[in-house]
Amino acid sequence: MTTQTALAAFPPSREDGLARLKDFVPQAGRDYATRRNFDLGQGAHDNVSCLSPYLRHRLVTEEEVLNAVLSKHSRSEAEKFIQEVFWRTYFKGWLEMRPPVWGGYWSELTFAWDQVQTQSGLRRAWEEACRGETGIECFDAWAHELVETGYLHNHARMWFASIWIFTLKLPWALGADFFLRHLCDGDPASNTLGWRWVAGLQTPGKTYLARASNIRKYTEDRFHPKWQLAGEAPAVSGSENPPPMAAPDGDRLDPAGPCVFLLHEDDLSPGWLFDLGLEPEASATLDTTGRMSILTPAEHVSAFKSRAIADAVARHDDRLGPVTSGLSDAKAIVDWARDHGASRIVTSYAPVGPTADLLREIEGIEVVRPLRAFDARAWPYATKGFFKFKDKIPELLGELRGLRVA
Ligand SMILES: Cc1cc2nc3c(=O)[nH]c(=O)nc-3n(C[C@H](O)[C@H](O)[C@H](O)COP(=O)(O)OP(=O)(O)OC[C@H]3O[C@@H](n4cnc5c(N)ncnc54)[C@H](O)[C@@H]3O)c2cc1C
Structure with a gap:
């Protein structure tokens, strides 16, 4: 039933991705900017695009999404949505220039998994979190939604990761792994760096604390976990971010010769x-x-x-x-x-x-x-934080030239 539910929500074809894009484009301007932070609950995520499983696998490309949105909205009207699409590009570029961070995630995961197998208390807490049986109603609902549909709203991902790390005190890498195993859009860059950002590893020392009042507001009163959440979010310790390597430029394709x-x-x-x-x-x-x-x-x-x-x-x-x-x-x-x-x-x-x-x-x-020209142009700008990268968005948009044949 879960597989059917997830595949009904996200039919895995380019045609379905394009249909979703077409339906969403009218909302990608001011509607998105004002409503995007609300998690309206399973089956009701009409205020966001739900395009991520298609973008993640490039059934539909970032360029196609950006072009479609810009054909109906001005750049300033769709600024927020455009920036979100570029978060994906930025995270890919950032990780591309720092591949040891992916290896570091695997080391953390292997270590945490060993602990799960040897520490019964940790194992129980991890199982309760994955099954949505922690007693924190919102967290449990998101765990069920993720397992049943393969999707969570961005705000729910942030709250979930924060509660996982700071309230339940579970290793962040096990949470990132839980997401990767269940999200239809599970992505090495967005997921690993999203979890690292909440934990205070991505922007050193800066963590994300989920607050009951914020959850209440942005779930429109569906949840209010008053007194149930950690009151502070001390950064998780970890090694420093490595300096960026050069971004890849890809190989030239010489059509001659058998391949x-x-x-x-x-x-x-x-x-x-x-x-x-x-x-x-x-x-x-x-x-x-x-x-x-x-x-x-x-x-x-x-x-x-x-x-x-x-x-x-x-x-x-x-x-x-x-x-x-x-x-x-x-x-x-x-x-x-x-x-x-x-x-x-x-x-x-x-x-x-x-x-x-x-x-x-x-x-x-x-x-x-x-390497696609879009990636070759954008990734080298992911040397520092997103706010520096963001300054390059007008230049990157200027270089988009119509839809490529997919
Ligand atoms: C802890 C955590 C884990 C995450 N794991 C993943 C993951 O495995 N795969 C994944 O695709 N995204 C991940 N994200 C990013 C984001 O939550 C999803 O891309 C977004 O919720 C997808 O829903 P949507 O398509 O309706 O987004 P919309 O709000 O409609 O945004 C449009 C598009 O912009 C991009 N985008 C939006 N927000 C982000 C973001 N914060 N980071 C990167 N790209 C973004 C996506 O391609 C998305 O489809 C994670 C975020 C957090 C906080």
Whole structure:
């Protein structure tokens, strides 16, 4: 039932993503700016776009969303929504220039998971939080909503993470993992950095404290956890943010010579590669769900991803050649490429996360990873905080040139 509920809320196809975008565009101006912070409850999130599962997998791209919004609203009218879309871009760029932060998350998670297995009190508290049985009504409702629908409103994510860390005193990495295993939009950058921000690791010393009055106001009185929440939020200790490396510029795609193509969950609109002349002998899809967590992701997450990938294959089947589905380890990828007589594997650049981790393990064959122009232009600006990045938004918008073929 949960899988059906989540997939009914987020049908995993580009067509459904575009339909949602079309429906939402009229609201992306002042309506969004005034109403976006309200969490109106499961099944009632009409004040926000709910586009994140589509954007996360690039069933619909940031450029398409921005272009659609700017075709109906002025930049100032849609400023708030545009900024939110660029938060995703910023977080991806920030992590891309600091990949050890992703490794650091995995170390924290592995450590916390060991503790869960050896400390019965921690295990019980973690299980109660994941099952939504803490006795804090709002938190429990959000845990159920997440598990049933694969989505939470942004404000609910902030409150939930804050209560997880500062009231329940659970390790932040276990909370980030709980989100990744259940969100249809689970994203290595937005999720890891969102949790780190609440914990006081992202902007050192600056934490986010969930307050009962704020929850009451922005849930329109559905919840009022008076006296139930921590009154302070001391920053979680952790290592300093590493200095930024250079942002990647991606590989040049030389269309000459036999190659095979890998389609992955981080870019399910590969039309731009065919526009660059890609003509693969064969293609394969990657399955990296087993690399998202130490535990098994929720069924609806795997189902969303596999159906979204199948949708991308169906849309491009005239360009892909014979398609092999669900490769999940480096040796299988290399064997498959060699079976097709290829000396190169082409795949769109995968940002820091499970797909990039898998691609990095490939040895003995060239892997060509072209980077979308949008990412190449925007990511290098994510050197400091979002407020500096934000100043570049007008320039980045100015460079958008119509919709790309998806
Ligand atoms: C602790 C925590 C964990 C999060 N984990 C994820 C995650 O795993 N995957 C994910 O996609 N987002 C994550 N977010 C960001 C944000 O909550 C979601 O992107 C947003 O709620 C998605 O709903 P929407 O599409 O209706 O957003 P809207 O309000 O309609 O915003 C439009 C788009 O802007 C982008 N966006 C909005 N807010 C943010 C934000 N704070 N950070 C980055 N991008 C944003 C998204 O692409 C979103 O689809 C997290 C935030 C927090 C605080």
